[in-house]
Amino acid sequence: MAKQTDRKTLTPNMKASLLMEVSGKCPLSRTPLIERVKHEDGSLKKVVNQYEVAHIYPLHPTEIEVELLSGEELLTDDIDSLDNMIPLCKPCHKRYDTQKTVAEYRGLLGMKKEILKLSSFVRLWGGQGLYEDVVLVAKKVLALDEGEIKSNVLSYKALEVSKKADKTLGLPSLFKIEAFVVNYYPSIKKVLRELEEAGDISCDVLYAQVKFAYLALKKEGFDQDKIFNHMTDWFMGSVALGDRSKAEVFTSYFVQNCEVFSDTNSK
Numbered sequence: 011m012a013k014q015t016d017r018k019t020l021t022p023n024m025k026a027s028l029l030m031e032v033s034g035k036c037p038l039s040r041t042p043l044i045e046r047v048k049h050e051d052g053s054l055k056k057v058v059n060q061y062e063v064a065h066i067y068p069l070h071p072t073e074i075e076v077e078l079l080s081g082e083e084l085l086t087d088d089i090d091s092l093d094n095m096i097p098l099c100k101p102c103h104k105r106y107d108t109q110k111t112v113a114e115y116r117g118l119l120g121m122k123k124e125i126l127k128l129s130s131f132v133r134l135w136g137g138q139g140l141y142e143d144v145v146l147v148a149k150k151v152l153a154l155d156e157g158e159i160k161s162n163v164l165s166y167k168a169l170e171v172s173k174k175a176d177k178t179l180g181l182p183s184l185f186k187i188e189a190f191v192v193n194y195y196p197s198i199k200k201v202l203r204e205l206e207e208a209g210d211i212s213c214d215v216l217y218a219q220v221k222f223a224y225l226a227l228k229k230e231g232f233d234q235d236k237i238f239n240h241m242t243d244w245f246m247g248s249v250a251l252g253d254r255s256k257a258e259v260f261t262s263y264f265v266q267n268c269e270v271f272s273d274t275n276s277k
C-alpha cells in the first residue's frame with residue numbers, strides 16, 4: 011500500500027504552476043480544479059481546491075501496474091519530480107491511481123510532454139516585455155463599442171488566412187479566424203497605430219516578438235491548430251483576457267498580419 015507521507019512536499023508555487031499547466035481543468039474530465047466561492051455581492055470569499063496532484067507514472071507501483079506499464083515511455087527517471095506530476099480532479103485521481111489503463115497513462119504522458127516543451131516557450135515569450143504592450147492594445151480594443159467596430163470591417167476579399175492555412179488547421183478554425191479578422195482587424199490595426207503615434211508601443215517590435223514566438227512553437231513541431239491554441243492560451247493567461255474568444259481575436263489578428271502561420275522561407 012502506498013504511503014502518502016514519503017512523497018515530495020509541494021510548495022504553493024509548485025502547485026500553482028502545475029495548475030497553470032493544465033489551465034485549471036482536470037485533463038481527464040475537464041472539471042474545473044478550483045472553485046471560487048463568492049460573497050453575495052460578487053466579491054471573492056475563498057478559493058476551494060478540488061484537485062490532487064497525481065504521479066503520471068506511479069510513485070509506488072503495484073505489481074499489476076509494473077506489468078501494465080512495462081515498456082512504456084517514462085518522462086523522467088525521478089518519479090517524484092514535477093516532470094512526472096499532473097493535477098487531476100479527486101474522482102479522476104482516485105480512478106487513475108486504482109484502475110489506470112495504458113491508454114490513460116499514454117494520454118497523460120503525452121499531455122505532460124507537450125506542457126514541458128511549451129514551458130520553455132512560455133519563459134522565452136514571457137521575458138520579453140511583450141506582455142505590457144499587448145495589455146495596452148487589448149484594453150483599448152476591448153473598450154471599443156459595437157458601432158466603432160462595425161463601421162470599420164475588412165472585406166472578405168482581403169482575407170489572407172486561407173492562403174496560409176494548411177490541413178492541420180481544420181475548416182472550423184479557419185472560418186472562426188476569418189470571422190474575427192473581418193470584424194476586428196481594421197480596429198486593432200487602428201489602435202496599434204494610435205498607440206505607436208503616442209509613443210506607447212513600437213509595432214515593429216511587437217510584430218517581431220509575436221513572429222519569434224510563432225517560430226519557436228513551429229520549431230517544436232506543433233501543428234497550426236495547436237499553435238493557434240497555444241498562442242491564444244498565452245494571451246488569455248498573461249494578458250488576463252478572461253474569455254477565450256477575446257484572446258482568439260488577437261491571435262487571429264496576427265494570422266492575418268503575417269506574424270503567425272507565415273513562413274520566413276515561403277514566398
Ligand SMILES: [Zn+2]
Nearest residue numbers: 036039099102
Ligand atoms: Zn477529472
